[in-house]
Amino acid sequence: METTGAMAETPLLDIENLRVTFRTSHGTVEAVRGIGFTLGRERLGIVGESGSGKSQTGRAILGLTAGNGEIRADRLRFHGQDLMGFGQREWRAIRGKRISMVMQDPIYSLNPVMTVGRQIVEAYTTHHRVSPREAKEKTLEMLAAVKIRDPESVFGRYPHEVSGGMGQRIMIAMMLIPDPDLIIADEPTSALDVTVQLQVLAILDDLVRERGMGLIFISHDLSLVSSFCDRILVMYKGRIMEELKASELHRAKHPYTRGLLDCLPSLDGPKAPLRVLRRDPAWEIG
Amino acid sequence: MPMLEIEYLNVRFSDTPVLKDVGLAVPRNASFGLVGESGSGKSTVLRTVCGLVDDWDGTISVADRKLGAKRDLAFYRTTQMVFQDPYGSLHPRHTIHRILSEPVKVHRLGDTEARVAAALAQVGLDATFRFRYPHQLSGGQRQRVAIARALILEPQLVLLDEPTSALDVSIQAEILNLLQDLQQRLGLTYVVVSHDLAIVAHMCETVAIMNRGRVVETVATGALGDTASLSPYSRQLLVASKGYDRAAVDRFVDFE
Numbered sequence A: 001m002e003t004t005g006a007m008a009e010t011p012l013l014d015i016e017n018l019r020v021t022f023r024t025s026h027g028t029v030e031a032v033r034g035i036g037f038t039l040g041r042e043r044l045g046i047v048g049e050s051g052s053g054k055s056q057t058g059r060a061i062l063g064l065t066a067g068n069g070e071i072r073a074d075r076l077r078f079h080g081q082d083l084m085g086f087g088q089r090e091w092r093a094i095r096g097k098r099i100s101m102v103m104q105d106p107i108y109s110l111n112p113v114m115t116v117g118r119q120i121v122e123a124y125t126t127h128h129r130v131s132p133r134e135a136k137e138k139t140l141e142m143l144a145a146v147k148i149r150d151p152e153s154v155f156g157r158y159p160h161e162v163s164g165g166m167g168q169r170i171m172i173a174m175m176l177i178p179d180p181d182l183i184i185a186d187e188p189t190s191a192l193d194v195t196v197q198l199q200v201l202a203i204l205d206d207l208v209r210e211r212g213m214g215l216i217f218i219s220h221d222l223s224l225v226s227s228f229c230d231r232i233l234v235m236y237k238g239r240i241m242e243e244l245k246a247s248e249l250h251r252a253k254h255p256y257t258r259g260l261l262d263c264l265p266s267l268d269g270p271k272a273p274l275r276v277l278r279r280d281p282a283w284e285i286g
Numbered sequence B: 001m002p003m004l005e006i007e008y009l010n011v012r013f014s015d016t017p018v019l020k021d022v023g024l025a026v027p028r029n030a031s032f033g034l035v036g037e038s039g040s041g042k043s044t045v046l047r048t049v050c051g052l053v054d055d056w057d058g059t060i061s062v063a064d065r066k067l068g069a070k071r072d073l074a075f076y077r078t079t080q081m082v083f084q085d086p087y088g089s090l091h092p093r094h095t096i097h098r099i100l101s102e103p104v105k106v107h108r109l110g111d112t113e114a115r116v117a118a119a120l121a122q123v124g125l126d127a128t129f130r131f132r133y134p135h136q137l138s139g140g141q142r143q144r145v146a147i148a149r150a151l152i153l154e155p156q157l158v159l160l161d162e163p164t165s166a167l168d169v170s171i172q173a174e175i176l177n178l179l180q181d182l183q184q185r186l187g188l189t190y191v192v193v194s195h196d197l198a199i200v201a202h203m204c205e206t207v208a209i210m211n212r213g214r215v216v217e218t219v220a221t222g223a224l225g226d227t228a229s230l231s232p233y234s235r236q237l238l239v240a241s242k243g244y245d246r247a248a249v250d251r252f253v254d255f256e
């Protein structure tokens, strides 16, 4: 078994010079501008301010870029397979089964007219041949694993009948149940309180360690990412500014990363005004 | 006398008790924090003060006036709320001008144009923003508009429900600074609900920690460092807010 943070022979994910560009009526938007990284069986954090391209990076890996967008890359490989040449059929075999993504807006990505239980069962039976009873049992187990207090009752509810925090956990259960090799989790715990948040992260953590899964964890929360992940990529305006060992985030050198860290209020900090970020145009070209 | 005083507040939603004997007192020009796990009743406390909850008993006083079952128009000149989700709380098809001028008209304050311009300036937005719609603003700008709408009636008490949870850290810092600056200049009193203990410690002198509809304890934020003096529930909340620690997660317990 691989140890956390170590690189497998062929990385799970190997990306070089990835670009995502959107055409709009006001011109083009360069959401991702030539980024590259590899991912092993580890927890990789992506941080950066709103609009820096974190979600679009995740979506590009899953072939889910919106219709007005175009992806280019010198290399975009999963398990050595070239994702750039994928057609609908190849995507179907991988998406949800070997790579899955927990989307930023959980309620929005659930089907509003189907009970959450049925949706999770479906996510499981699409990829596994089991009896309906087994599928339901597995679903209830998964709901309990993401700390839903009353799985039986939640199983029968529709998405609008659960709170925001529950919706996030349901999405996580749905993504985990097919047992993928790679999970992209986009702000998966932002609506959860601090204790439940850590409990959900512990589940992801155990999957990385016990099953050798790879995890990309997208978040605004710098201190959470630094305590949870192995490595961190810091993005700004579609580019990677800095890559760091997570435990060494506080020693970041790039002024953008430092600027983000300086903005954070602290438990014992002074009540004086917080520092705000001053952006340097040079970071965009750098 | 406190700006806001709540005693023995009980709230039920279809026979399920959601708040149980909640009590708190917020001095004038102070900031008071409310924290606790999801579903513990933080938003319900604010919503009840604001008159958005029907079935409650206990006493609530704002600016020395005891509140009855219904809130009159005058109440909202004293007390305003900024909601958890700035996107959802601004009408998507109304311009910023309309969003800000409507309360002025409802309260017949007059000088609509001047008040709208002043409210925008107060939150650091220039007058050209009047013609935009909410979806044409960034998350931080939308939150500024939500704050401007609360301030345009010149309230004394402002209830802030997760004022920055939808924003990234750089914009969060701007909004928190703005709120503190406005508090000093206008003598406002704040109640701040947040999942983030660091925000509450930064903004507030005092914090009430809630669990399952009850206030577990009320402490000075300066005392949060001294975890030994806290109740086990609050201590667990503090441990969790210090970041991920696999071993600590296994020690988490459910508090009744």
Ligand SMILES: Nc1ncnc2c1ncn2[C@@H]1O[C@H](COP(=O)(O)OP(=O)(O)OP(=O)(O)O)[C@@H](O)[C@H]1O
Pocket: A022, A023, A024, A029, A030, A031, A048, A049, A050, A051, A052, A053, A054, A055, A056, A057, A066, A068, A069, A104, B168
């Ligand atoms: N379909 C689209 N058409 C045009 N521009 C788009 C489209 N989708 C995203 N963008 C733009 O791409 C950029 C990157 O967006 P992305 O969602 O990746 O940001 P993010 O880092 O995830 O931000 P947040 O933290 O707010 O979620 C933004 O400027 C966004 O407005």
Ligand SMILES: Nc1ncnc2c1ncn2[C@@H]1O[C@H](COP(=O)(O)OP(=O)(O)OP(=O)(O)O)[C@@H](O)[C@H]1O
Pocket: A163, A165, A193, B013, B014, B018, B036, B037, B038, B039, B040, B041, B042, B043, B044, B045
């Ligand atoms: N309109 C309603 N009908 C029934 N139950 C409700 C209603 N609104 C809230 N509740 C319940 O009341 C309890 C307290 O909810 P409240 O929104 O006050 O929690 P909160 O502490 O603000 O949580 P969060 O941190 O998730 O925002 C929860 O159990 C919630 O499910």
Ligand SMILES: [Mg+2]
Pocket: A054, A055, A056, A104, A186
């Ligand atoms: Mg995003």
Ligand SMILES: [Mg+2]
Pocket: B042, B043, B044, B084
């Ligand atoms: Mg709430």
